[in-house]
Amino acid sequence: MAETSTLRRSPLSHLHDRMIAASVTGDRAVSVTETPFLAQVSLRVEPGTAAAARLGTVLGGALPDGVGRTMTAGTLGVAWLGPDELLVVAQADPQSLTAALSEALGSDRGAVVDVSANRTVLELSGPGARSVLEKGCPVDLHPRAFGPGVAVTTTLGPVPLLLWQTAPATYRLLPRTSFADYVARWLVDAMTELGSPEVP
Amino acid sequence: MMLLTCPWCGPRNETEFHYGGQAHVAYPERPADLTDEEWAEFLFFRDNTRGPFAERWAHSVGCRRWFNAVRDTRTYEVLAVYRPGDPRPALGDAVPAPTPAP
Numbered sequence A: 001m002a003e004t005s006t007l008r009r010s011p012l013s014h015l016h017d018r019m020i021a022a023s024v025t026g027d028r029a030v031s032v033t034e035t036p037f038l039a040q041v042s043l044r045v046e047p048g049t050a051a052a053a054r055l056g057t058v059l060g061g062a063l064p065d066g067v068g069r070t071m072t073a074g075t076l077g078v079a080w081l082g083p084d085e086l087l088v089v090a091q092a093d094p095q096s097l098t099a100a101l102s103e104a105l106g107s108d109r110g111a112v113v114d115v116s117a118n119r120t121v122l123e124l125s126g127p128g129a130r131s132v133l134e135k136g137c138p139v140d141l142h143p144r145a146f147g148p149g150v151a152v153t154t155t156l157g158p159v160p161l162l163l164w165q166t167a168p169a170t171y172r173l174l175p176r177t178s179f180a181d182y183v184a185r186w187l188v189d190a191m192t193e194l195g196s197p198e199v200p
Numbered sequence B: 001m002m003l004l005t006c007p008w009c010g011p012r013n014e015t016e017f018h019y020g021g022q023a024h025v026a027y028p029e030r031p032a033d034l035t036d037e038e039w040a041e042f043l044f045f046r047d048n049t050r051g052p053f054a055e056r057w058a059h060s061v062g063c064r065r066w067f068n069a070v071r072d073t074r075t076y077e078v079l080a081v082y083r084p085g086d087p088r089p090a091l092g093d094a095v096p097a098p099t100p101a102p
């Protein structure tokens, strides 16, 4: 197969400069970057079955079993999307990861699909990150209800996305590729205010 | 703004859901045997309940599951949520419409 990785462009390549320029410093510092081309694999499998256990073995841990839950193993993460639906996000070769998971599922009921091009990954980080998201996300992001290792599918403004908190002040946002431009511009706009002193 | 409790995800903002109309409307056993009138009745006619009403909702941007809720149409209070296939919980009946003033 022809080597296409030198030709491909990420969904936000045209906005990288804008995103860097939007970085805010100070008490409410926040910055946004794109982490493109991660491998993403959609898993459909009945929880608690032998197939689910085999998939967990390939991924390096038990599959998350409820809303908000995630599993991480090295640079690989698995998020719960629904009662029988999970998303694997990894710094890996999507084809070999998908092949290994397909083999683990075997002929049992379920599905393993390479969806790497479906979403892109934005990383929003800094002490001001939660304030930015709270402008347009209906989920309670206060530490009493949300924290590192929690991921939910919800909306930011009008856009459905997977929101995954990876560290105390770092969130991964996974919108569909076609919505990525809107989400990046929305974030750049929402971050601007945090560069000014907070109005009490 | 209304909070709806998804049976799988817990309380979430109404904007994450889609409304699916009246629940427990069974698909006809033999649709081909229905008259046009009966078919139209199945497709288009729904109760217009005043009081507890069993209705379908989809958690469309969350877990993408359909579920049922009993909501009081007078107060918007959600009295129960339950998974598809579960029976409608007994929560009282619809309230008769008030007699219109003469």
Ligand SMILES: [Zn+2]
Residues within 6 Å of the ligand: B006, B007, B008, B009, B010, B059, B062, B063, B064, B065
């Ligand atoms: Zn849900």
